[in-house]
Amino acid sequence: MTPRVITAWSAVSPFGIGREAFAAGVASGASAVTRLEEWPVPRQRVAPVPGFEVEKVLGRKGTRSMDRVSALAAAAAGELLGTNGRHREVAAGERAALVLGTTAGSSKSMMDITRDTHTRAMPFHIDTPRIPNAIMNSSAAQCAIRHDLKGPNTTVAGGRAAGLFALRYALRLLHRGRARSVLCGGAEELTPERGWLAHRAGGPDRPTALGEGCSLLLLEPAASQDRPVLAEVLGVTVGVFRDGERETGLVSCLSRALERAGVTAADLWAVSPAVGQDEVRLEPHAALTLPQEEAWGDAGAAAAPFQIASVLAAAEQDPAARGRIAAVLSADPDNVLGCALFRIANEPGSAHV
Template sequence: MSAATASRPVITAWSAVSPYGIGAQALTEGLRAGRATSAPVDTERWGVPEGDAHLVPGFEVREVLGKKGTRSMDRVTGLAVTTVGALLEQPQADRDRETGDRAALVLGTTTGSVASMMDFTRSSLVGARPFDVDPAQMPNAVMNCAAGQCAIWYGMRGPNTTLAGGRTASLSAVNYATRLLSSGRAESVLCGAAEEFSSARYWLERHSRESGGEDPALGEGCAMLLIQPADACSPERPALAEILAVESRVAFGDDLRATLEACVRSALVASGGSAEEVWAAGHSEAPGAAGVVEREVLASVVGDRALERVPGVGTLGDVSAASGAFQIAMLLATADGDAEAAGRLAVATSVDRDGSLSCAVLRLAAS
């Protein structure tokens, strides 16, 4: 890495809990095998109509994390804690650097656990008295519960941040992580996003999406990236990709196409690269017309071939806030061992229905 880029942040590790299973290897193997992840949902358990969903197979919080400290832990917190643990327990992990006072955590979300919020509110409304609620459930109803629990479980005492940004939350978290490093607030940042499947989320999505379109099956999971300064790389934790730029915009009315194209081109300019250098690109596969525009814009800027090199994040279902983190994880998993990808650019975009847009540009490791 040149002296000019030595100060840029890099991704040195990643992990995930996905519909393919727990850990980076499960996601990588599932993608390479092209396995489908959807399955008929248990309507009795989840309280939803018949249909498919992309759930983490066999994921039960107390079975995965044990009984200690998990009695009242909700699903999205369990997914986040499990993913952070999978990353920190990798054989090449440096626990002294990746935990402690200088280790930060940034977690993207839509609203936290919708199920916990609704359950807690419901108990106040249906109980004999408004305060007849389970106090152990109260922390789950707070948006930053999952991030806080990750820090407590693994001793991460640096900045702890939750960003509620819908589908753009993951890339916003990446941008926030780079700012923590550049300002000297942290020496390493675990950054990602989590989304759970629940009856509450199902019904909210069903009633809030645009009519007339086909609703994609919901997915769930969490993906986490370890972001560090380039000079912190080691033979055990080499740089997998350099974060060159993260740009964001807000589209109003019918300006989505023009605004997104401006966002992507601006990110490429900020990265110092060009569209011709892009090896692969991933988009968030937003539901409805926004997703169609997102793909068309990316194809017009970097070409269809770049979009075909990596499986779409829709393979995991609609993972909403976690889509950006999974897009980057899937880019890294696919690029690993591919000589054609070495040193090339990778692009990830996210589009939310409220008009917020994001684009990240990475330079994949040279070897």
């Protein structure tokens, strides 16, 4: 398969809007998790995107009925496409694809509409402009309309692992020639509705601070002279695990990914472990362990994209990363997992890996 490369990325995260805010937050080692006393959910430690008000960030046009997760995705796409004239030229228009990972779309939108059907005078007396928001692929569709993405438009559900599933799907689109470029990532919103769902489903032994946001990658075919490269995507390996076998499943997935890519644990520069994974046992080889949930909370479908963004941000500041391998591991409570491998460019931003 012809190599596929990452040429740009963006993030709207609990550290702020834009890749600079995310990179600075990760580099500082600080946590964006805070406590909201007015949060109407027992677990009051959360990590919201600071100051994110839809109309202030995106303007009033086309946002009156837009839900939060769609707004986060649209803002991240706008950040990426607006940072460089070349990005918009390559990543918008004909054959420009979007693949967005999700957990289940907007839980708030779905609950609002369901509640209205039971509480209003007639079941069909609902706020009709908000009906599209209850569909899982609404966020990707609104991004495409807003930013002129006319290629394949796909939503991939997978919870915390959705970002890696989306990346795998994006690689196939490029390999089959169905798109010339792909915006790929994941988005998750922080709302009381999602908070209550997490509270009812989560275990009391591991209270989780919920986060939110969206991160997107710009994927293109192999580098040429006019395409600055941050990293090459070596591949994405996915799988499932039985209850109680999560850790062994992740180690096995990483081992298979390394073997398929023709590299070894000794080539690893950094590893971003799965949520709740204490460590990645690769002895005697040591690799840098990058932060994740403790920095931005449980970001759901945005978790793996945030992990990839943290890899790219750290690589730009660490000369030891040049030409070496980074691994991103992810696992969802629904027993799916994945591992993505990246080869950091010898000079991030140059035209070659």
